[in-house]
Amino acid sequence: MQSSASVVAEPANPELDAVRLEALDCQRCDLWQGRTQVVMGEGNPHAGILLMGEAPGANEDATGRPFVGRAGQLLDSALEEAGIGRNDVYITNVVRCRPTAVKGGSVTNRAPRAGEIAACEPWRWLEISLVNPQVVVCVGGPAAKALIDKKLKITEQRGRFFDKEDGRAYIATLHPAYVLRLYSADRDAYRTARANLVSDLRQAQERAATKPR
Ligand code: SF4
Known part of the structure; x- marks a missing residue:
């Protein structure tokens, strides 16, 4: 077992901590009315790779942490398979409050609307600029459209790097x-999609290892 004396703590990021605190009271869009709490990003505050997902769901809203439900567990296993520790990256979402809809009398998750994604943009760019990663992985279509190109087709253009004006490489997965x-609908398609997710994360890891800040 590693001794506590040999553990190297990540340097703090006080500016990011201040932004996280400030965001907790945000009411820039109507999503604040249905949230339990704002779900800001977490992970290495100086990570070389930042993962940008879609939105908190019920589990994330309840715990205050991004990607902790079943999708989060799959992401964790894909990161591990790609040789990336979850604590080595920074994980956040394009919106920080849970979007909900009522279906059949039950509250369910829904995709964030364009206006909500636009309203959350200041927090998004503050997190990116303060973490200052070399590579941003856009996890899913809404993140890829918000950060890379609003016309991006995720199934056709995932796994490619887009070098942006901010000096970072962006990749969609x-x-x-x-x-x-896909797991219950088409097992072969599931296996292919999961392998693609791992491959994209691995590419991000390789790019971050070679790209200077
Ligand atoms: S989703 Fe973003 S902009 Fe909207 S209230 Fe939450 S933190 Fe603010």
Whole structure:
């Protein structure tokens, strides 16, 4: 077992901590009315790779942490298979409050609307600029459209790097919730999609290792 004396703590990021605190009271869009809490990003505050997902779901809203439900478990296993520790990356979402809809009398998750994604943009760019990663992985279509190109087709353009003006490399990959939905519908498609997710994460890791900040 590693001794506590040999553990090297990540340097703090006080500016990011201040942004996280400030965001907790955000009411920039109507999603604040249905949330339990704002779900800001977590992970290495100086990570070389930042993962940008879609939105908190019920589990994330309840715990205050991104990607902790079944999709989060799949993401964790894909990260591990790609040789990346979850604590080595920074994980966040394009919106930080849970979007909900009522179906059949039950409250369910829904995709964030364009206006909600736009309203949350200041927090998104503050997290990116303060973590300052070399590579941003857009996890799913909404993140890829918001950060890379609003016309991006995720199934056709995932796994490619887009070098942006901010000096970072952006890459889109499949959302683990989408990969999970394939499991019961088409097992071969599930296996292919999961392998693509791992491959994209591995590419991000390799790029971050070679790209200077
Ligand atoms: S989703 Fe973003 S912009 Fe909307 S209330 Fe939550 S933190 Fe604010």
